[in-house]
Amino acid sequence: MYQRFVSLSIQFRKNYQHAKLDxxxxxxxxxxxVELGMTNQRRFYRFLLSLGxxxxxxxxxxxxVSVNAxxxxxxxxxxxVHTVIPNPRYTIVDSFPMPLCHPIRNHxxxxxxxxxxxxxxxxxxxWYYGLKGSFEVTNxxxxVAYTITRASIHDVNMVATLVDQYPCRQILADAGYLSRKLKAQLAKEGINFWAPKRRNMHRTGIDDHLLKRDWRQVGSIFSRWVSLFNPEKNRAHSAEGFQTRLEQCLLxxxxNQIN
Incomplete structure (x- = not known):
């Protein structure tokens, strides 16, 4: 995978052959x-030394070096994502909070x-102190796409960024993404953006039960990620370190899902 997907400018960068760790x-x-469930880099380093x-x-x-990876x-x-995974029938957009401490320490x-x-x-x-992760996942x-923002950013503002990373003709979302402006904007790009309507909104007569069922599966996906990537136990003190840990887990x- 490294030889196939990684840019040659990275593979053969200056003095790459002198690195202690390829x-x-x-x-x-x-x-x-990630498989061992170790979030502390220092502990992982000591673990490698103990194995000789x-x-x-x-x-x-x-x-x-780990952060620079x-x-x-x-x-x-x-x-x-772009060569092995087949084109999905639809993608699901949702977000989940990434608290960096317990609520009592928010301020x-x-x-x-x-x-x-x-x-x-x-x-x-x-209320929580931390970040918010907005993700686009396949069926x-x-x-296939994500962005990390401040916790106070509204979910609707992140959809365009996700679509730019991975466009799909059918996208499902929850009621928090209801926006006529967003739906019309994506429709111009040939994207059908679906979100369940609230109880006080006009019904179109379309049966949304199947779409709601498909959208709800994102909850199990997020719980799987949290088991791999626990932001409260992430010891990173820089944005790059935090994102590197997230990229480790997503990779x-x-x-695992492909296999």
Whole structure:
């Protein structure tokens, strides 16, 4: 996958042959870290040393190299999404909160302050400090596009970004994405954007039960991701480190779903 999908400018970058840890071994280790459920990079490094793993760089250098693998992880995952995964019948758009601390510390938390803020979690009916992840997944349950924003950003504002990453002719969403302007804008691009209407809205006579059933499966997909990627236990202190950890989990999940 590395040789097939990763750009040659990355594979043969300057002094690549002098690296203590080659890219393919690093990718394998990062995927293994996800399978082991280790969110702490320092703990994972000590674990590798305890196994007698040789050829590792110094610990702080290993952490930097892992964070710098973000672009390589993205190349491999994008390659899988666009070449291996068949064209889906529809995609599902939804978001879920990524709290970085317990609610009691909302106004004292400092982690990732440059990109995080306080938002409302409508599922748990509580305010939280952290980020919001907006995702587009296929009917097979594979993530094909995502964006990470502040917790206070409205879900509707992220749809255009997701569609730019992975356009699909049929997109399902929940009632939080109801917007006539958005629906009309996507219709001009040949995209049918469906969201269930509220009880007080005019009914068209179309039976939406099947579409609602398909949309609800996104809940099980998100719970699967949370088991792999627990944002509350993510020790990253930079936006790049946070996203790298997320990319690790998405790549492992994509490979597992394809297999």
């Amino acid at each position: 890219d393919i071994t690093l990718l394998a280790l990062l995927c293994w870290q 793993f040789k050829g590792l760089p110094e610990r702080s250098r290993f952490n930097r 973000l672009e390589t992880l993205q190349w491999v995952r994008f390659g899988l 004292r938390a400092k982690r990732l302050r440059s990109i995080a803020n306080i938002g409302f979690n409508s599922t748990k009916i509580q 097979q349950g594979i993530a 492992v999940d994509t490979i």
